[in-house]
Amino acid sequence: MHPMLNIAVRAARNAGKVIIRSFEQLDKVEIESKGSNDFVTSTDTAAEQAIIETIRNSYPDHTIIGEESGVLTGSNDDYQWIIDPLDGTTNFIKGIPHFAVSIALKVKGKLDQAVIFDPIRGELFTASRGKGAQLNNMRIRVKAHKDLSATILATGFPFKHKQHTKAYMAMFTSLFEKTSDMRRAGSAALDLAYVAAGRVDGFFEIGLKPWDTAAGELLVIEAGGLVTDFTGGHNHTQSGNIVASSTRLLKEILKDIRPHLGEALSK
Template sequence: MHPMLNIAVRAARSAGNVIVRAFEQQDKVEVEAKGLNDFVTNVDKLAEQAIIDTIKKAYPSHSIIGEESGVHDGEDQDYQWIIDPLDGTTNFVKGIPHFAVSIALKVKGKLDQAVVFDPIRGELFTASRGKGAQLNGFRIRVNQAKELNGAVLATGFPFKQKHHIDSYLAMFKDLFAKTADMRRAGSASLDLAYVAAGRVDGFFEFGLKPWDTAAGELLVIEAGGLVTDLTGGHNHTKSGNTVAASARLLKTILTDIRPHLTESLKK
């Protein structure tokens, strides 16, 4: 295992321990709103600190971007860690056991290492640039589906961008009519990990943040898939509008999405 991936795994497991202990004591979880339909708990903050402490101990000069604590500039700007300590906070708060720790490392602006860890199931998804993707040490690959017939797609509702609801529902309707089924599970990092593992055939969602998708994107790419924005371009990191699947299926998904794109969704 790459030494920096090893540190990411150690950090993810440390955060996972914090999360699992808290999940078993829901009465001690403190919840506050940080925006419209956007929640944070004391557990998010404790898990993020556990990750930062682990990374800083190994690589004190590296930079870190955390969902909860923001930017931690380091002397070495070539190395940037992007972390979401608890992706699926709403599930966690509601007692739904589906959430993950997401940690990615960019080296000179390119995704290099990735970990998505589901602490409830004990599933560790990892990827190193050019080395493939794994689930608990075993190689994973995206499903090479060519058409929507028989496919299962994952998605996320635009709960922070409800002004896009009409466009989203139109896309959902067209895709749902052609697929076997759709899934909305509440954790984008796990959705992308499941695409990488072939558990779902594709994924699309609006308005995601870099910490939601960075690790999952590398997992999908290293598992043989593609990640784009809603037009098939590469602006998803900025726009947060993300589509992931095998190359052929992604093209098909984009074809059904295209008629419903507003100008703001094309950016």
């Protein structure tokens, strides 16, 4: 295992311990609203701190970009850790056991290492640039379908961007009519990890943040898949609009998304 991936795994497991302890005592978890339908808990903050401390112990000069802490600039900005300590906070608050720790490392602007850890199931998804993707040290690959029939797609509703509901529902309807079924589970990080593992065949969502998708993007790519924005370009980090699947299936998904984009979603 790459030394920096090893640290990312250690950090994810440390955060996982914090999350599991809190999940067993949800009545003691403090919840605050960050914005419309956007929540942060004391567990998010404590898990993020556990990750930061683990990374800083080994790499004190690296930059860290956290969902809760913002940008913690280091003296060596060539290395940027992008972390979401608890992806699926709403599930966590409600006692739904589906959430994950997401940690990615960019080196000179390129995704280099990735970890997504599901502390409930003990599932560890990892990827190193050019070295493939693994689930609990076993190689994983995206499913290579030729078309949408018999596929299951994962998605997320635009609950923070309800102005896009009409466009999203048009995309959903168009895709749903051609697929076997759709899933909306509440954690974009795990959705992407599941694409990489071949558990779902593709994923699309509107308005995500880099910490939601950075680790999952590398997992999908290293598992033989492709990640783009809604136009098939590479602006998803800025726009937050993301599609992930096998190369051939992604073209089919985009065919059903493009007619419903409008100006706001085509950037």
